[in-house]
Amino acid sequence: MSRLPRPQQDSRLPGPSLPSSAFTFTMNPAGIKRKFVQEEGPHPPRKKLASIPETATIKQPLQDARPGPNLRRPAAPPALTRPHAPVLSTTRRTTRATSAPPTRAPPVRPTTATRRPVPGRVASGSSTKVEDQRFKSLQDQMSSIEAARAADAARLAADMESERAKVAELQENHLVLSRELAASKTQEINQRRELGIASEELDQLRKRHANEIMDLEMDMKRKERENRELQEELRMCKSDLERDRETIATLKATISHQSTAQITFTTQITALQAQVTALQTALDVSSNQKTSTELDLELAHKRIVELEHETRQAETVRRKLHNMVQELKGNIRVFCRVRPLIPSDMSSSENTRAEIVYPDTLDHKEIVLSSASENAMGQERKDEWQFAFDRVFEPHSSQAEVFEDISQLAQSCTDGYNVCVFAYGQTGSGKSFTMEGGPTEATAGMIPRAVEQVFAVTEELQNKGWEYKMEGQMLEIYNETINDLLGKAEFDKKKHEIKHDKSGRTTVTDVDVVPLTSANQVRSLLSIAQSRRTVASTLMNERSSRSHSVFTLRIMGENRLTGETCEGSLNLVDLAGSERLEKSGAGNDKDRLKETQSINKSLSALGDVIAALGERGEGKGDKHIPYRNSKLTYLLQNSLSGNSKTLMVLNLSPLASHLNESLCSLRFATKVNNTTIGTAKKQNRLMNSSS
Numbered sequence: 001m002s003r004l005p006r007p008q009q010d011s012r013l014p015g016p017s018l019p020s021s022a023f024t025f026t027m028n029p030a031g032i033k034r035k036f037v038q039e040e041g042p043h044p045p046r047k048k049l050a051s052i053p054e055t056a057t058i059k060q061p062l063q064d065a066r067p068g069p070n071l072r073r074p075a076a077p078p079a080l081t082r083p084h085a086p087v088l089s090t091t092r093r094t095t096r097a098t099s100a101p102p103t104r105a106p107p108v109r110p111t112t113a114t115r116r117p118v119p120g121r122v123a124s125g126s127s128t129k130v131e132d133q134r135f136k137s138l139q140d141q142m143s144s145i146e147a148a149r150a151a152d153a154a155r156l157a158a159d160m161e162s163e164r165a166k167v168a169e170l171q172e173n174h175l176v177l178s179r180e181l182a183a184s185k186t187q188e189i190n191q192r193r194e195l196g197i198a199s200e201e202l203d204q205l206r207k208r209h210a211n212e213i214m215d216l217e218m219d220m221k222r223k224e225r226e227n228r229e230l231q232e233e234l235r236m237c238k239s240d241l242e243r244d245r246e247t248i249a250t251l252k253a254t255i256s257h258q259s260t261a262q263i264t265f266t267t268q269i270t271a272l273q274a275q276v277t278a279l280q281t282a283l284d285v286s287s288n289q290k291t292s293t294e295l296d297l298e299l300a301h302k303r304i305v306e307l308e309h310e311t312r313q314a315e316t317v318r319r320k321l322h323n324m325v326q327e328l329k330g331n332i333r334v335f336c337r338v339r340p341l342i343p344s345d346m347s348s349s350e351n352t353r354a355e356i357v358y359p360d361t362l363d364h365k366e367i368v369l370s371s372a373s374e375n376a377m378g379q380e381r382k383d384e385w386q387f388a389f390d391r392v393f394e395p396h397s398s399q400a401e402v403f404e405d406i407s408q409l410a411q412s413c414t415d416g417y418n419v420c421v422f423a424y425g426q427t428g429s430g431k432s433f434t435m436e437g438g439p440t441e442a443t444a445g446m447i448p449r450a451v452e453q454v455f456a457v458t459e460e461l462q463n464k465g466w467e468y469k470m471e472g473q474m475l476e477i478y479n480e481t482i483n484d485l486l487g488k489a490e491f492d493k494k495k496h497e498i499k500h501d502k503s504g505r506t507t508v509t510d511v512d513v514v515p516l517t518s519a520n521q522v523r524s525l526l527s528i529a530q531s532r533r534t535v536a537s538t539l540m541n542e543r544s545s546r547s548h549s550v551f552t553l554r555i556m557g558e559n560r561l562t563g564e565t566c567e568g569s570l571n572l573v574d575l576a577g578s579e580r581l582e583k584s585g586a587g588n589d590k591d592r593l594k595e596t597q598s599i600n601k602s603l604s605a606l607g608d609v610i611a612a613l614g615e616r617g618e619g620k621g622d623k624h625i626p627y628r629n630s631k632l633t634y635l636l637q638n639s640l641s642g643n644s645k646t647l648m649v650l651n652l653s654p655l656a657s658h659l660n661e662s663l664c665s666l667r668f669a670t671k672v673n674n675t676t677i678g679t680a681k682k683q684n685r686l687m688n689s690s691s
């Protein structure tokens, strides 16, 4: 406000000071900058109004311009009449009609009469005189007054004229001012309208501002939310960054490590390159050597072919010689084996060791049993029985030692011969142990060892052009009934028939013949057979003791180089216990009786067959061989005939209580051992010819 020029008050209209609320317009050449000034306080800045035509700076009150106390609207001028004499009782009043300095009339001094109260007219003639005087003075006074009044009237008229001029001037001024007031009012109205518009604009602006604030707040909240999200993201980024930094640190360490390794490798590569160069040189030398070696090799290869041919010829010769040796040994041979004492033997005090000696310590062919007894005369008598066989195995002999001699027979079957090995002896003498053996490698019996031997030989012979196929079956003969130990049928129910074809092959109907590929497979087949064997205990042993078991391994070979073929079979028989009837404890038990009779029948049939074969070997060419007398002999027909190689392993118990049974067995074995059953024949045939 101080910058604005102070409003100039019309000197002619000395009025009251301007109202406190007023519009102040500051005019400048560019336009008007308007400010709303109010008593209550400052207001927000006003919107710039439409430009007003440039004028001088105006400060004008917006209220009605009222004349000041000395600027009263003049009343209509009174009619100019002659002045009346003033009323005495009234106080003379000076009226200033104009602003001109009044011409002062000489003050009218109150007369004494006027100053004194008029007494009542109760006085006498003196009083009338007084009153005349008074009247006279009054008339004088009136005359003077009239004169004064005239003068005053003249003066008043002049004053009136000047006042009228002034009033006219004032009226003119008033009109001007009225017009100005009207213009001001119009301006005020305009300004009020503008103010209204501005207020509306202000309200709108406020609303917009509020909206904007709301928007901004929302925006701010959103931004805050975004900020929080960004903070979270930043935190995650930081943790990622931290991890990445760790990874980078690790990678840097790895890179550093690998750099070191690379340097090492580079060094090694350099060294290796040097080696390569050296080796390349050596290789060149070797290459030259190789060329000469290849020439040598070619010569050697020719030599090998020649030698292989020679070897094959030698193999054929070996086979012939081997067979000749076997023939010289006799086609039926007997081994005798005495089992050691076992813990169960010690359980009874009656079980004493029999007197058995083995005098032939060099060839191990003799066995001598002796027994001391008293005769009827009370004299001590010593009996001694001496036997000789192809081989006698003492109790301490191992399975491997026993198999050593049998292995040659097993090899014969790969050459195309029929081989039969059977264990004979009383129950508990060690037949099963000899044939099947125990679970360990050391205690493995003849069957697994023979099979292993056959597989080993056939593998070896592959180098000489031989290819073999093998199959196996396992049967049980119980009470003259054949059971398939590898089959699934119930025992003693299914009927199996034995058939021999013209080529010398024996087959049994409806039995499972298993193709064999490994020795281990045979072991598992043996355990299957063992688990299927029904147990029917007698006093002395179980069903396995009361039946014969026959394992047959059939081998078919072909030599792709020489075109030779062969087919052989290996029969490994575990015979039933050979004890006599009274020993078996069968007694009155019909079933056990039948069992024992069947065993005895088949064993004696075996003896008869061997005896008949012996007789035929001695020249009785037409001698009938009673194979059909038992299932056992009929099944083994082709393996017992003169065309085959037979080995009987006689198992003996070491107990004194079994001496008589042992002697019986030894006598039977001697009979067999003394038999000559002809010459074994090789079974030559085409591979795959099944009949």
Ligand SMILES: Nc1ncnc2c1ncn2[C@@H]1O[C@H](COP(=O)(O)OP(=O)(O)OP(=O)(O)O)[C@@H](O)[C@H]1O
Residues within 6 Å of the ligand: 338, 339, 340, 342, 395, 425, 426, 427, 428, 429, 430, 431, 432, 433, 434, 541, 542, 544, 545, 546, 575, 576, 577, 651
């Ligand atoms: N040479 C041996 N070494 C060690 N133990 C043996 C020997 N021979 C047999 N035995 C043991 O003697 C016991 C009887 O043997 P095994 O069962 O083989 O007789 P077996 O003649 O087959 O009887 P069965 O006719 O009842 O089958 C078995 O416990 C066996 O382990």
